[in-house]
Amino acid sequence: MARILIIEDEKNMARFVELELQHENYQTRVELDGRSGLDAALSEEWDAILLDLMLPELNGIEVCRRVRQEKDTPIIMMTARDSIIDRVSGLDHGADDYIVKPFAIEELLARLRALLRRIDLDEEKNVNSDQIITYKDLEIQKDTRTVRRDGEVIELTKREFELLKTLMESQGTVLNRQILLDKVWGEDGNEETNVIDVYIKYIRNKIDREGNPSYIQTVRGSGYVMK
Secondary structure (H helix, E strand, O other): OOEEEEEOOOHHHHHHHHHHHHHOOOEEEEEOOHHHHHHHHHHOOOOEEEEEOOOOOOOHHHHHHHHHHHOOOOEEEEEOOOOHHHHHHHHHOOOOEEEEOOOOHHHHHHHHHHHHHHHHHHHHHHHHHHOEEEEOOEEEEOOOOEEEEOOEEEOOOHHHHHHHHHHHHOOOOOEOHHHHHHHHHOOOOOOOOHHHHHHHHHHHHHHOOOOOOOOOEEEOOOEEEOO
16 A cells, blocks of 8 residues: 655645545645655655645755655645746656646546556566676576577576576676586585586577677686676
8 A cells, every 4th residue: 555645734635635545545644844744754655745835844845855865755746836937946856746736636646646657667677677687689587597599588407597697697707617616506516617618518509609609708717708
């Protein structure tokens, strides 16, 4: 359940927005001035902040600016001031969206849903991107242990996958056989370092294209590298 902080000094407006959000199953909290609103914004975690522009103690622009110094909580500014300058100022100080009073509650709810959906998608993309490593047209998906070259799935054994992943995570760095052995087989492994040469050959046979240089380069006397 998303948590929404409402910073609005007009009590009737604040209560109206709060009730509508609660009806949509949001958790809410209302603060009636900029200073208490800023304290709440910084002391707790919120999924979004609805922030009035004209507030006692601290105005909405200043609240927005200070929140942005510490957090990236999504902010929708609510104001009766509809000038371009006011809109630009709010957005320049870190607001994600802007709605002008009087507004239809349906529009506010739609803007809030869109903002939260966009944030969720961005977070999902960031998580997914952390799971993907690429080298030229070669891609590995760490969580599913999938390897593709130019979109075509390549089947690797667990050891082959771990060895390739280790090399791709260290692109540009030469890794000697002992380092690769320790990372892939573990420090308790009993294999000789020449097992690395055998597995590199297996991987090359699967990922390389005939007539083209190997993606895994041998550095004589040192080890292997992808660069």
